Amino acid sequence: MITLSDLHDATLESISLDWAAAVVRVRFKVHGIGATVLEAKDVFELNCPRLLPWGPSNSVNSVELQAQTGCQCLTIEMQSGDVLEISCREVVDLRISE
Numbered sequence: 001m002i003t004l005s006d007l008h009d010a011t012l013e014s015i016s017l018d019w020a021a022a023v024v025r026v027r028f029k030v031h032g033i034g035a036t037v038l039e040a041k042d043v044f045e046l047n048c049p050r051l052l053p054w055g056p057s058n059s060v061n062s063v064e065l066q067a068q069t070g071c072q073c074l075t076i077e078m079q080s081g082d083v084l085e086i087s088c089r090e091v092v093d094l095r096i097s098e
Contacts, residue, residue: 002094004063011058024086036096042089054081
């Protein structure tokens with residue numbers, strides 16, 4: 001099973017938002033594992049800056065999931081210094097993509 005800590009140094013390939021379904025899919029390329037998708041359901045906020053304060057990078061520094069009252073907050077810190085945040089009702093386990 002893949003865990004959030006396995007995403008350190010993974011490559012962030014894409015983030016997609018299905019507006020009607022309120023679903024965000026984040027696709028990573030994980031060394032030794034391959035393409036991996038994390039899915040957030042019932043999304044009500046997505047913050048996705050690409051300001052590159054530490055310089056350009058597609059690599060993940062860390063991923064954290066915090067439970068808050070009535071929701072979950074997924075935070076992805078990039079090695080570029082950008083911090084992506086997804087607020088949702090549920091985060092589905094990581095899975096290997098086909």
